[in-house]
Amino acid sequence: MRQVSVMQQRHEMVLAVRQRGISVSGAAALFGVSRQTVHKWLARYDAEGVEGLGDRSSRPLVPSGQVDGGLEQRVVQLRTANPRWGPKRIHAELVRRGWIRRPGRPSGGSLPATD
Known part of the structure; x- marks a missing residue:
């Protein structure tokens, strides 16, 4: 029995x-x-x-949850200066200072119906 690499098998399949x-x-x-x-x-x-x-690697080219270094430094700066602030307050402060954009409104499909 001959040994065939995966690449050779794929090539044979294509041919x-x-x-x-x-x-x-x-x-x-x-x-x-x-x-x-x-x-x-x-x-x-x-x-x-x-x-x-x-x-080929199936690893994504850009990690989905990774923030850029500048924003990370700003979060650390705010957290160090204000250790009692939680994530909501830090997020609000980042938006207030213009360092990040406020998220948009959710679509109407996710809101409860009102009469």
């Missing part, structure tokens, strides 16, 4: 669809992956060639 005319469903069944995965590898192969078939 099976592109050159041998195997359907996407057939290739998915043959290689034990979903049809969506076959489409993903075909698109990456078309865009980047064989190099596009390598593994």
Whole structure:
């Protein structure tokens, strides 16, 4: 039995669809992956060639909860100067000083109906 790398398997799958005319469903069944995965590898192969078939990190490019360094320093500054202030007061002060924008109103769909 020969050892085949994951990248080689993906390349064989792409060639099976592109050159041998195997359907996407057939290739998915043959290689034990979903049809969506076959489409993903075909698109990456078309865009980047064989190099596009390598593994990629699923880590986001920008952390969703990370604030910029300047805002973090301002929060620490306010917290140090006013240790009794909680998160609501610090947020209100950041808005008051213009360091952050006030969040918008929620959409009407989330408000209770009034008569």
